Amino acid sequence: MDSRITIFTGHFGSGKTELAVNYALKLSAEGKKTTIVDADIVNTYFRTHDKKVHLTGSGINVIAPEFANTNLDMPTLPAEVLSVFADKEAHIVFDVGGDEGGAYALGGYKRFFDREPYDMLFVINKSRPLTQNADDISAYIADIQNASRLKITGLVNNTNLSHDTDLQVLMDGQAVVEAVSQRQGIPIKYISGKKEIVQLLPGALKEKAFGMDLYFQLPFSG
Amino acid sequence: MSDKVLMKGNEAIAEAAMRAGCRHFFGYPITPQTELAAYMAKKMPKVGGLFLQAESEVAAINMVYGAAGAGVRVMTSSSSPGISLKQEGISYIAGADLPCLIVNIVRGGPGLGGIQPAQSDYFQATRGGGHGDYRLIVLAPSSVQEMVDLTYLAFDLGDKYRMPVMIIGDGMLGQMMEPVVFDDTKGGGTGEKAWATTGTRMARKRNIINSLYITPEELEKLVWEREKKYDTVRAAEVRFEQYAAGDAEYIIAAYGTTARIAKNAIDTLRREGYKVGLIRPITLWPFPNEAFSRAAKTAKAFLTVEMSTGQMVEDVRLSVDGKVPVHFYGRTGGMVPSPAEIIEKIKSIAGGDK
Numbered sequence: 110m111d112s113r114i115t116i117f118t119g120h121f122g123s124g125k126t127e128l129a130v131n132y133a134l135k136l137s138a139e140g141k142k143t144t145i146v147d148a149d150i151v152n153t154y155f156r157t158h159d160k161k162v163h164l165t166g167s168g169i170n171v172i173a174p175e176f177a178n179t180n181l182d183m184p185t186l187p188a189e190v191l192s193v194f195a196d197k198e199a200h201i202v203f204d205v206g207g208d209e210g211g212a213y214a215l216g217g218y219k220r221f222f223d224r225e226p227y228d229m230l231f232v233i234n235k236s237r238p239l240t241q242n243a244d245d246i247s248a249y250i251a252d253i254q255n256a257s258r259l260k261i262t263g264l265v266n267n268t269n270l271s272h273d274t275d276l277q278v279l280m281d282g283q284a285v286v287e288a289v290s291q292r293q294g295i296p297i298k299y300i301s302g303k304k305e306i307v308q309l310l311p312g313a314l315k316e317k318a319f320g321m322d323l324y325f326q327l328p329f330s331g
Numbered sequence: 332m333s334d335k336v337l338m339k340g341n342e343a344i345a346e347a348a349m350r351a352g353c354r355h356f357f358g359y360p361i362t363p364q365t366e367l368a369a370y371m372a373k374k375m376p377k378v379g380g381l382f383l384q385a386e387s388e389v390a391a392i393n394m395v396y397g398a399a400g401a402g403v404r405v406m407t408s409s410s411s412p413g414i415s416l417k418q419e420g421i422s423y424i425a426g427a428d429l430p431c432l433i434v435n436i437v438r439g440g441p442g443l444g445g446i447q448p449a450q451s452d453y454f455q456a457t458r459g460g461g462h463g464d465y466r467l468i469v470l471a472p473s474s475v476q477e478m479v480d481l482t483y484l485a486f487d488l489g490d491k492y493r494m495p496v497m498i499i500g501d502g503m504l505g506q507m508m509e510p511v512v513f514d515d516t517k518g519g520g521t522g523e524k525a526w527a528t529t530g531t532r533m534a535r536k537r538n539i540i541n542s543l544y545i546t547p548e549e550l551e552k553l554v555w556e557r558e559k560k561y562d563t564v565r566a567a568e569v570r571f572e573q574y575a576a577g578d579a580e581y582i583i584a585a586y587g588t589t590a591r592i593a594k595n596a597i598d599t600l601r602r603e604g605y606k607v608g609l610i611r612p613i614t615l616w617p618f619p620n621e622a623f624s625r626a627a628k629t630a631k632a633f634l635t636v637e638m639s640t641g642q643m644v645e646d647v648r649l650s651v652d653g654k655v656p657v658h659f660y661g662r663t664g665g666m667v668p669s670p671a672e673i674i675e676k677i678k679s680i681a682g683g684d685k
Binding site: 121122153154155234236237238239241269270271272273327328329330 | 335336337338339342346362363366370373374446447502503506507508509510588591592594595667669670
């Protein structure tokens with residue numbers, strides 16, 4: 110049984126935001142009351158807040174740093190974030206900033222997270238240069254758990270090479286994520302990627318498939 | 332890491348620089364360039380190099396000056412306001428004939444401006460920026476892979492001509508992720524630098540790094556000698572890409588991110604029967620004048636597209652020399668032109684003429 114709170118963390122560039130947006134849209138499409146919290150106070154490009162119109166239009170409540178992308182350069186999270194812990198009916202998706210720097214923002218809410226179960230997912234893209242092996246990934250997991258004072262409950266293999274992704278790329282990542290899972294004792298929750306790629310996953314792996322539409326695109330192709 | 336990896340432009344420059352033998356980085360964080368410094372901070376200690384976050388951009392560029400004088404491969408990186416702060420040091424480095432790499436991941440200006448992508452530092456990069464008769468070699472990548480390739484080249488050119496080299500990107504290129512490969516046969520060689528202040532060990536005459544010449548005759552001679560070096564660079568180091576330009580009646584001039592967008596516009600326009608092509612300067616200095624003056628013999632008009640109010644367009648007009656009209660389309664302040672905007676502009680210039 111999934112908790113009503115799902116937190117996406119990871120190395121920056123691992124695909125947290127794309128996953129968080131897709132996950133919120135999936136919850137909402139299932140008829141669940143959904144809130145997404147853009148808790149990224151680190152990055153200013155390609156963020157959940159950018160998709161606010163689309164998310165709101167899909168019936169999702171978006172809570173974002175109130176001054177995101179405005180003339181007031183203040184990396185603060187709004188008091189409204191606290192409302193998600195009060196409304197027990199709602200499903201909550203947290204999109205957290207990259208690395209331990211982004212995870213510090215979560216630590217402030219520890220006493221609320223301690224009161225009910227949560228799923229905290231660590232997103233891994235093995236094709237990112239600083240998270241290519243179990244040692245480096247384990248170090249990131251430790252950093253993020255320390256900074257957030259929360260426990261990671263599941264891993265997501267989101268290995269991709271942008272437009273050059275194929276099943277082989279995803280499976281290369283799977284081998285490393287499985288090694289991390291064994292070493293850390295943290296189960297693999299999802300294997301994610303574009304819908305047409307994850308549907309090719311073999312056998313039992315398919316049960317963990319999380320297919321995505323890509324919402325964060327460049328203003329050009331090729 | 333010869334396999335494909337997915338990198339942000341900022342990270343890719345940092346990784347390529349280390350592979351090119353750069354072991355000294357001095358900088359100060361600023362959006363949208365910070366991942367470059369952050370990557371350096373993580374990896375430089377692992378390769379036995381030095382990452383130093385200075386107290387300011389001014390301090391950082393003067394540390395680059397010192398390290399360059401000692402003959403090592405050295406770099407700094409920043410974004411527009413930070414690059415403005417570095418100008419005095421850059422002028423000194425040019426005046427002392429030292430190689431280094433300066434990376435500018437441009438954001439909207441002037442002043443503190445914004446944090447979204449821009450190309451409004453073209454004048455600063457190609458017209459000096461600091462004081463005095465000097466030039467930078469200015470390289471303008473348009474993909475993350477090209478950021479890698481041009482970083483190797485930047486160090487090689489800097490060492491070859493003993494001059495500072497700038498890589499100019501924009502926030503989009505710095506922040507976006509694309510798959511890249513690193514060619515491990517490139518880079519690493521810094522060559523013998525007989526002029527560097529590495530200690531005489533009492534075995535040679537001392538080397539002096541200096542840009543102060545009180546005697547005007549001596550300074551003039553030195554400045555003209557340097558200008559001759561710049562002529563060599565003008566003759567040998569021009570780089571540009573042509574895209575669908577062979578039979579083009581309308582030529583778009585664009586670099587960096589804007590060139591990527593222009594290519595999308597050109598593909599659509601070609602499908603609709605418009606003969607449109609692109610000349611993409613890769614070296615903003617030396618500027619590919621001849622590519623444009625040659626194209627002016629057959630093209631009906633040019634359109635320069637920039638994320639500025641019109642800066643490179645002046646170089647295009649100088650090259651075209653009044654032979655055909657040179658139009659301009661620009662977005663600025665962090666706004667990025669869309670393929671649709673470029674398509675509309677070309678159609679209005681062509682006036683239905685396919």
